[in-house]
Amino acid sequence: MNKKSPVVTIVAIGIGAALFFVLGRFVAIPSPVPNTNISIQYGLLAFMATLFGPIAGLLIAFIGHALIDFSYGWGIWWSWVIASGVAGLVMGLGTKKVDIEKNGFGTKDIITFNITQVVAHLIAWGVVAPVLDILIYSEPANKVFLQGLVGGIANIVTTAIVGTLLAVAFAAAKPKAGSLKKEN
Amino acid sequence: MSGVFNYINKKSPIHALTGASKLIVLILWSLAAMTTFDTRLLIVLPIFSLILFKISGIKYKDVSFVINFTLVFMVLNNVLIFLFSPEHGVSIYGTRHVIWNGIGRWVVTKEQLFYQLNVILKYIATIPIVILFVSTTDPSEFASSLNRVGVSYKIAYSVSLALRYIPDIQREYHEISVAQQARGLELNKEKEGLFKRLKCAATLLFPLIVSSMERIEVIANAMELRGFGKNKKRTWYSSRPFRKGDYIAIIASVAIMVISMVLNIVNGGRYYNPFI
Numbered sequence: 001m002n003k004k005s006p007v008v009t010i011v012a013i014g015i016g017a018a019l020f021f022v023l024g025r026f027v028a029i030p031s032p033v034p035n036t037n038i039s040i041q042y043g044l045l046a047f048m049a050t051l052f053g054p055i056a057g058l059l060i061a062f063i064g065h066a067l068i069d070f071s072y073g074w075g076i077w078w079s080w081v082i083a084s085g086v087a088g089l090v091m092g093l094g095t096k097k098v099d100i101e102k103n104g105f106g107t108k109d110i111i112t113f114n115i116t117q118v119v120a121h122l123i124a125w126g127v128v129a130p131v132l133d134i135l136i137y138s139e140p141a142n143k144v145f146l147q148g149l150v151g152g153i154a155n156i157v158t159t160a161i162v163g164t165l166l167a168v169a170f171a172a173a174k175p176k177a178g179s180l181k182k183e184n
Numbered sequence: 185m186s187g188v189f190n191y192i193n194k195k196s197p198i199h200a201l202t203g204a205s206k207l208i209v210l211i212l213w214s215l216a217a218m219t220t221f222d223t224r225l226l227i228v229l230p231i232f233s234l235i236l237f238k239i240s241g242i243k244y245k246d247v248s249f250v251i252n253f254t255l256v257f258m259v260l261n262n263v264l265i266f267l268f269s270p271e272h273g274v275s276i277y278g279t280r281h282v283i284w285n286g287i288g289r290w291v292v293t294k295e296q297l298f299y300q301l302n303v304i305l306k307y308i309a310t311i312p313i314v315i316l317f318v319s320t321t322d323p324s325e326f327a328s329s330l331n332r333v334g335v336s337y338k339i340a341y342s343v344s345l346a347l348r349y350i351p352d353i354q355r356e357y358h359e360i361s362v363a364q365q366a367r368g369l370e371l372n373k374e375k376e377g378l379f380k381r382l383k384c385a386a387t388l389l390f391p392l393i394v395s396s397m398e399r400i401e402v403i404a405n406a407m408e409l410r411g412f413g414k415n416k417k418r419t420w421y422s423s424r425p426f427r428k429g430d431y432i433a434i435i436a437s438v439a440i441m442v443i444s445m446v447l448n449i450v451n452g453g454r455y456y457n458p459f460i
Contacts, residue, residue, distance in 0.1 A: 007413055010338050011404040014345025015353075015396050021346065022353045027385075038378075040385050047393070063343055067350075070318055071189055072253065076214065136218050137306065138276070138454070140269030147264075158382060165386035166393060173394065 004052065012052045013059045019044055020064025025071060042155045043162025045084075046091045046117045050167065051100060054092030061088035079132030083124040087155075090120035105171035110164055117159045125152030189347075190250065192319045197429055198240040203321050203329035204423075205430035210317045211333075212437040216444035217309040222456040223298075225447055226305035229440070233312035242319050250315055258307050262300055266290070273299030279459040295459065302455075323347045328420030337418040345403070353396070360391050 004012075023041040041064065049057025062085035069076045094116030098109045105113075129151075130144035193199070198206075217229055244251075265272065273295035274280045281294040321329075327344030331337045369384055407413075448454055 005404065005408065006338070007408045008400065008404040010342050010413070011345060011400050011407065013339075013342035015349055015400050015403070017342065017346035018349040018353050019392070019396055021350055022357055023389075026354060027357070038382070038385075040382070040389070043386070044389065044393070059339065059342060063346055067346065070314070072250065076314065078214075078218070137303070138221060139303075140265055140272045143264055143268035146268070157378075161379065161382040162386045162389065165383065166389060169386070169390050170393060170397075 009052055009056050012048065013056050013063065016044075016048045016052070016056065016060035017063035017067065019048075020060055021067045021071075024064065024068045038158050039155060040158055040162050042087070042117075042121070042159045043166060045088050046113065046120075046159045046163035047166045047170070049088050049091035050095040050098055050113060052092070053096070054089050057088030057090075057092035058085045059088075061085045079129050079136055082132060083129035086128045087120045087124035090123055091116055094119065100167060100171050101174055104174075105167045110168070113164065113167060114160055117163060118156050121152045121156045121159065125149070125155065189323055190247070190319050191322060192242055192246055193322075194241045194320075196239060196241045196320070198236065198316070198320050200427075200429060201320075201433055202332075202424045202426060202430050203325035204332035205426065205433050206317055206321055207326075207329045207333055209433050209437040210313060212441045213313050214310050216437075216441045217306055219454065220444045220447055221302050221306075221454045222444075222447045222451060223302055223305065223458075224456060225444060226302060226309050229309035230305070230312065233309070233316065236316055237312060240316060240320055242316065247315050247319060251311075254307070254311055258304065262303060265300060265303065266296070270296060272296065276455055277457050277459050281459070298458070322422070325422045328423040331418070331420065332423065338413065341412075341418075349399070353392070356395060357392055361388055364388050 020041045023044055024039060027040060045057065045061050045064075048060055062081060065081045065084040066076055069081060095113055098105070098112055100109070103109075125148040126145075130141070130148040133139045133144040134141055213229070217226070220226065267290075270286075270290045271293070274293055276299055277295045279295060282291055283294060283297070284292040286292050324344075324347075326347065327340045330343060331340040364387070369387060447456070451457070
């Protein structure tokens with residue numbers, strides 16, 4: 001991430017949350033397991049958090065997820081909304097040194113990006129979501145931890161593929177700093 | 185709004201409330217329902233919300249899709265709870281009254297049934313109020329309400345931008361996906377492996393990301409040119425002053441919150457235990 005004007009961050013949060021919402025609500029990629037869909041919005045989230053930083057990551061996921069819950073009308077499942085926000089936050093924190101727009105997205109960046117997203121998903125779905133489910137809804141521990149783990153692993157795979165491909169393609173399309181040479 | 189959020193414009197005392205007071209009611213109400221496991225309160229709350237529905241003039245058929253969808257989700261969740269932890273109620277209430285010996289470890293006890301009844305009541309206590317909020321609050325008033333209840337106006341503006349651009353991005357996504365399908369890219373092919381499908385998704389997403397980045401730049405420039413973020417405060421076109429109804433709604437929801445907290449103290453915990 002490189003330094004950006006606060007207004008750019010605010011707009012990125014708004015547009016990012018809208019993208020997160022549209023992908024989460026309307027784009028259904030059927031997975032091998034019946035009746036479950038793959039949430040490709042987390043690939044987008046990792047990419048946006050890398051570009052715009054931890055605060056943007058946190059708010060994109062939090063607002064996007066809360067709007068999805070609102071639009072379904074099943075109440076706001078706060079434990080999962082907060083977990084999404086935590087995932088976005090961690091993704092932004094871990095990739096602070098990655099600057100796609102300036103340095104591109106090389107092998108080292110790909111490794112940083114993926115380690116970060118694995119850690120982020122493990123914290124969010126392996127710890128935050130189940131613990132909040134137990135605290136708020138008093139659900140049985142083994143159920144929520146298994147749910148969190150299954151969801152977390154699915155999200156890690158999705159983010160690894162969709163997020164990495166997006167970042168690589170975006171870096172390739174952006175002219176790198178210092179790519180222009182003075183002609184003699 | 186393109187019907188995503190199911191806002192239904194009618195004339196009723198609930199529609200007339202400001203978005204801010206409805207948001208406060210929503211937050212306090214769901215907090216109260218979230219913290220308590222007291223069955224008596226959890227029975228009263230859904231009755232209240234049904235009365236509110238009646239007042240709002242929203243008909244069952246307007247929201248039936250959402251309700252059915254949620255019911256399926258609720259049943260599924262309850263089945264999962266029982267499968268994973270048939271003795272959860274026993275560990276909460278401390279007694280064990282067996283009704284039916286069941287199969288293997290899945291013994292049906294009164295405590296488990298009572299616990300799952302509470303879980304269901306918790307859903308029924310919160311869901312109608314969310315549906316009511318969504319169908320009676322104009323999305324364009326939502327951002328100003330967030331600001332009114334104390335969220336920084338910059339974040340409120342992000343929410344407002346998100347709501348404004350959801351229909352645009354949705355349309356754009358649809359156009360891109362149709363164009364890519366014409367070129368032979370397919371997302372839903374059953375035969376394709378998971379990896380291939382995700383790769384296709386990334387290919388499909390890429391044009392959307394590029395255009396969204398351009399969009400971010402254009403909007404940010406326009407806002408910066410108009411001096412957005414210069415002052416500490418901001419006024420909203422859609423915000424309205426509080427009236428009598430708003431105060432009544434807020435006081436009532438504060439009362440519910442207080443009752444929920446008092447019950448937590450009286451019961452010596454979050455659970456109302458009829459077994460001792």
